[in-house]
Structures are given as C-alpha cells and as structure tokens.
Amino acid sequence: MADIKIVNLHKEFGAGADKVVALDDVNLELGGHVFVSVVGASGCGKSTLLNILSGIETPTNGQVTITQEGGPARAGYVFQSARLLPWRTVMDNLLFVQEDRSEPTRQRCQRYLDMVQLGDKGKKFPGELSGGMQQRVGIARAFSTEPDVLFMDEPFSHLDAITARSLRAELHHMWQETGKTVVFVTHDVSEAVELSNRILVFAKGGRLAEDIPMDLPFPRESADPDVALAKAEVFRTFERIGALTVR
Ligand SMILES: Nc1ncnc2c1ncn2[C@@H]1O[C@H](COP(=O)(O)OP(=O)(O)OP(=O)(O)O)[C@@H](O)[C@H]1O
Numbered sequence: 001m002a003d004i005k006i007v008n009l010h011k012e013f014g015a016g017a018d019k020v021v022a023l024d025d026v027n028l029e030l031g032g033h034v035f036v037s038v039v040g041a042s043g044c045g046k047s048t049l050l051n052i053l054s055g056i057e058t059p060t061n062g063q064v065t066i067t068q069e070g071g072p073a074r075a076g077y078v079f080q081s082a083r084l085l086p087w088r089t090v091m092d093n094l095l096f097v098q099e100d101r102s103e104p105t106r107q108r109c110q111r112y113l114d115m116v117q118l119g120d121k122g123k124k125f126p127g128e129l130s131g132g133m134q135q136r137v138g139i140a141r142a143f144s145t146e147p148d149v150l151f152m153d154e155p156f157s158h159l160d161a162i163t164a165r166s167l168r169a170e171l172h173h174m175w176q177e178t179g180k181t182v183v184f185v186t187h188d189v190s191e192a193v194e195l196s197n198r199i200l201v202f203a204k205g206g207r208l209a210e211d212i213p214m215d216l217p218f219p220r221e222s223a224d225p226d227v228a229l230a231k232a233e234v235f236r237t238f239e240r241i242g243a244l245t246v247r
Pocket residue numbers: 013014020021022040041042043044045046047048049187
C-alpha cells in the first residue's frame with residue numbers, strides 16, 4: 001500500500017496559442033488499501049495525471065510524492081493494451097520484469113497467472129492467446145512484481161463486454177486479496193462505481209471537480225438500487241460540470 005500526495009499539480013502542453021492546460025492546480029491525497037477511479041470527459045487530463053504519477057510525464061509545476069511507510073514506493077502499470085514481448089513466452093514475460101529468476105520468484109509468477117486463470121498458459125507465446133487473455137497476462141505481470149501501487153489506464157477499454165466484465169471481477173478479487181493501492185483511469189462510470197471506493201471526477205481544463213466516496217459493500221450489482229443511485233450521483237456531477245460526452 002502506498003501514500004500518494006499531489007500538491008498544486010499543473011501540466012501544460014505547447015505554448016502561445018497552442019497552449020493546452022491538461023491539469024490545473026490539482027491537490028490530492030490517496031493512500032492505503034483504496035481503489036480510486038479517475039473519470040471525466042475525453043481530454044480532461046486523466047491519462048496525463050496517470051502518466052505523471054507513473055513518471056512518464058513531468059509536471060509543469062507542483063509535486064507528486066509516492067511513498068510506502070516513508071520510503072519510496074514501488075509502482076506497477078497496466079495500459080490499454082498488454083504490451084507483452086511477443087518473442088517471449090507468457091511465463092518469460094512475467095519473469096522479465098522480476099529482480100531475479102529464482103524458483104520462489106517463478107512460483108510467485110505462477111501464482112499470479114493462476115489468479116487470472118491462465119496457470120496452464122505459461123509456455124504459450126502472446127500471439128497464441130486472445131486479446132482478453134493477453135490483457136490478463138498484463139495484469140498478472142503488474143501484480144507479480146508485488147508493487148505498492150498499481151496505475152491502470154483504461155485496461156479493459158479494448159475488450160468485448162463479456163471479457164471486460166470477467167476481468168473486472170478478477171481485478172477486484174486480486175485487489176481485495178493483495179491490499180494494493182490502485183489508481184484506475186476509465187471512461188466508464190459503471191466500471192468506476194462497480195470497482196472503486198473513491199471516484200475522482202475531472203472537468204475540462206484538467207480541474208478536479210469532485211471527489212466522491214463510494215462506501216457501498218462489494219460485490220456491487222448494477223441492478224442494486226444503491227449502486228444505481230451511486231451511478232446517478234456521478235452522472236449528476238458530469239451534468240453539473242458540463243461534461244456531456246460520457247461513454
Ligand atoms: N503529449 C501531448 N502533447 C500535447 N498535448 C497533449 C499531450 N498529451 C495530452 N495532451 C492534451 O492534454 C489534454 C489532456 O489529455 P489527456 O490525454 O490527459 O486526457 P484524457 O482525459 O486522458 O483523454 P481521453 O479520455 O480522451 O484519453 C488534452 O487536451 C490533450 O490533447
């Protein structure tokens with residue numbers, strides 16, 4: 001579990017007439033065993049926030065600190081596509097990101113492959129797996145390094161609805177089992193409500209418009225009236241901030 005502190009975070013791209021404010025003075029504290037979803041209309045800075053948290057982008061102003069019990073935290077990433085090395089087997093893709101190749105490490109990787117129900121696919125190459133299976137491998141790989149915090153950028157957006165649904169269930173199970181801090185970017189309000197205990201709604205111009213706690217018990221069924229109400233609250237926020245292009 002990690003502690004994330006974001007202070008006066010500001011990010012601009014371009015200059016002059018081409019200047020775009022992607023994040024505008026964002027202040028946030030996240031930490032512990034939380035699943036935080038970041039939602040908002042296209043272009044409101046969700047991926048930029050995740051890229052800065054992941055160290056892929058640097059902020060224009062402001063600070064981000066990610067710690068674990070006072071020391072530096074270890075982070076794992078899952079992106080829209082699994083980004084596996086096609087010339088390595090599934091198991092070798094997991095081993096590639098480990099600090100060592102010892103037997104206990106191999107067993108740990110196997111455990112995470114089992115968790116995503118691909119325990120028997122370790123010797124396969126990515127090209128022999130479906131897109132959903134490859135994304136499962138990507139999730140197992142991210143968890144297998146046992147990071148303190150996981151950053152996930154729309155990991156299920158390229159998958160069909162049935163595969164996405166089963167992967168959401170697996171992710172939720174792994175999050176509960178492992179006690180990680182997860183920061184999850186999504187366009188999908190239903191997905192955010194189903195998975196999160198906190199939802200950050202971003203508005204155009206990269207402003208954090210609302211920080212909504214989700215205190216409902218898990219598992220959350222969309223037919224449950226409390227889940228429907230929670231979803232409605234997020235949509236009302238979208239309406240209030242003029243973010244009409246939700247998917
Ligand atoms: N590398 C870049 N160079 C220039 N502008 C960028 C760059 N990355 C992002 N932007 C701009 O910053 C703003 C925020 O982009 P970002 O990708 O963070 O939004 P988003 O909420 O993740 O969008 P989407 O939901 O469509 O993925 C947008 O206006 C985008 O065009």
